[in-house]
Amino acid sequence: MKVGFIGLGLMGRPMALNVLNAGHEVHVWTRRAESMQPLVEAGAVACTSAAALAGVVNVAISMVADAPDVEQVALGPEGVAAGAGAGLVFVDMSTISPAAAQSIAARLAGQGIQMLDAPVSGGEIGAINATLTIMVGGDAAAFETVRPVFEAMGKTVSLIGASGAGQVAKACNQILTGVGVAAVAEALNFATRSGVDAGRVREALLGGFAYSRILENHGQRMLDRNFKPGFKAWMHQKDMRIVLEEAHRLGLALPSSAATAQMFNAMVGSGLGEDDSIAMLKLLERMSGGA
């Protein structure tokens, strides 16, 4: 299949490489031309705009930062809609609000272009190892068309429901991982400040009901004080903002998410935004005068 890829950052680059390695013909476009270089060296074709890319592929994928970026890529003057050939499926794998995804999908549908929202979980490691969890919202037939491409990037690929449903699943994922990181950081800091070896606490807990992937992976990185991203705190802040804006719109109380979102605000405001979200531990230490 001919696949276009827009956005070759920390996540997008390895994802596009995996699509290429699976034998698809890959075309790429990024705002900064030098970002395309590694993909071009691996055999991808560089395009001059998102519109030009959309004219030559069957599936155009975007992996960018936030809703305005997706909007620009999809519907901007040099965007996908401006150049799309017949039958093109646009797949946005960024994390944006369900409402924004639905709105962009509806406008693209008006121009005869199908859109799937397909955000991912699994981080940079999952992107490199092609073990991402991909949560998809949109038309079932379009999903089947794109499935082989999804399977080149991820291990668990699920059609959740109609347009926006993928982003709803991702929002749920971010609630669990955001609150989870905060809980693990609080627990490990609590152990340390109580004079107990936090590493042994983690090990003991891994055998019990508090076991989680976050305690295992993120917990270990906290113990190693390895705050290199991974998943940057400012991105998790953005995702929690999306969650709480949806809650505001729906009239829904999310007290734990709300508390966690404020912690992420504090991280970004105090210069921890470029660290991995596990730097939540550093914030807690600063708040209570530890470490």
Next chain:
Amino acid sequence: MRVGFVGLGAMGRPMAMHLLQAGHALSVWARRPEAAAALVEHGACRCGTPAELAAASEVVITIVTTSRDVEDLAFGAHGLAAGFERGGIHVDMSTIAPTTARALAARYAQLGIGWVDAPVSGGEQAARAATLAIMAGARAEDLERVRPLLLALGQTLVHVGEVGAGQVAKACNQMIMVAAIQAAAEAMHLANAHGVDLARVRTALMGGSAASRVMEIIGGRMVDRDFAAGIQARLHHKDFGLVLAEAARLGVPLPIAAQVAQQLDTLMSNGWGLDDTASLLRVLERVRVGAG
């Protein structure tokens, strides 16, 4: 002065009336013509569009609901910006995002039109009594020109700072006030669970360190279970959306405001958005004490 007025709701109507009574030549525009009827009877001039209103006025005052409403009024089709002469001033007394206020002021500045953000506190009662607390963000010379108008509407007028600063002060006001309403609701809820008389608790507290305007007025509504009157809770819900969006943008943690916002979200989905924010007590009561 030739003054235009948009937003003749519960707050705006008495405010516009004060301007008329202070001897200003008042023009009004309202989306629903009937909203302006009372003022027109008292001598206000009715305009067909915001642009016409601005053309007839040296200063236009707006008090509407959302950031979007103000943007549309100012720069939408037949908006105020299309009618103002150079040197005109838009005084916005709505509660909107500081960033929106700054953006609108910048667009107006390019046209030689001034901007004052002047949100108010005190509610309907203070609007009627012309005792509003007004917090202004503006260039000093713009504020000086409209000072006599604002003093016809309120008792205290503080020049907080540059454009947008009035809205920042208003955001602070909303955070403190609604958090206090939540605290009052929780206190009432606790007293209730003990089976203690709420009116007496409130009276006792009003004599001590926990005395506050909120406890006096909103606490009173909680005691009387009078949830119908007062400030529509949906407006506070809207304001908390603004506050938390700005907090995320600035990287500022607001742990209590974030929790209060969750209670307001629940209030909305219970259908109490048009009732007073004293309904935060009813949100707590949704979880029945002793149930199970």
